[in-house]
Amino acid sequence: MDLKGKLSRRDMLKLSGGAFAGATILGAAGCGGASSGSSGSKTLTLGSIGWTENVAVSNLTKIVMGDDLGYTVNLKGPLDVGPLFQGVASGDLDAFQDVWLPNHKVYLSKPQIKPRVELLKPWYQGTTKYGITVLKYMKGITSIADLNHAGTNEITGIEPGAAFMPVIKNKVIPAYHLHMHLVTSSTAGMLAELQRKYQAREPIVFTGWSPHWMNLKYPIVYLKDPKGAEAPFNHPSKITAVVNKNLKNDDPTAYAFLKAITLDENQINAIEAEMNKAGSGNEEKGVRSWLKSNRDVVKPWVKAAKSAS
DSSP: OTTSOOOOOOOTTTOOOOOTTTTHHHTOOOOTTTOOOTTTTBBBEEOOOOOHHHHHHHHHHHHHHHHHOOOOOEEOOOOOHHHHHHHHHTTSSSSSEEETTTTTTTHTTTTTTTEEEEEEOOOOOOOOOOEEEETTSSSTBBBGGGGGGOOOOEEOOOTBBTHHHHHHIIIIIHHHTOEEEEOOOOOOHHHHHHHHHHEEEEEEEEEESSSTTTTHHOOOEBBTTTTTTTOOOOOSOEEEEEETHHHHOOOOOHHHHHHHHOOOOOOHHHHHHHHHOOOOOOOHHHHHHHHHTOOOHHHHHHHHHHOOO
């Protein structure tokens, strides 16, 4: 994933609980799979958190549903996790395609959300990773227990609302008696700092995760956590989508398409690589470039959607 200068993510994991501001956040045009535009085509509204895999899968959804099924797909975001789940529950959003489990389980358990949404089966078929990381040239640093000798007293983090951030501050640092402080930033800010330190071969301790293009570009080492202080984030997660409970009946075509999506690690990384090549602001161009030689990947999704029509 490479959205230079854009909010990529990830934690997979933002746990901010801000209230959803409805039309103020989404804009007046935010809604529903079964509605029709001026041209009579069906519309679908997807929420986006801006994390790179989310940008990849949502743009792929937009392009294929538009080209093959005649949909107008609107992407709304980037929004924080709380508003995204609330938007899907209220119907202001039809779906959000970057749900990390168990990381986002807390949202699905909320009484105002749980009965109003449906969680689909995971679309990502790879194995996720998340944790405190360093770069390979930082010799002798293989465990969180080694970080007091890492050559820096900072842990470069991402958005303060990310669920992993309080775990680092309240559990990891005390558990290992680290003489370090956590620096909050944004995903884009963290990635910029990573690039700067990498070019200068300077030490950096940061939050890393996979899938993400950073794992292809940089020699990242995911540090061992012998005390289990990073739990539950040191276990693989599932990436799936959540849709409004009414979507299945209101728009069976869109529902079937979203349900049929499946991508493995190589495929999502390849899409992200094409987005990076296209450059910031041209993500759709990058996705189309990938799609030219990968039509077979999306054919089953289109077939499932047409069968449900």
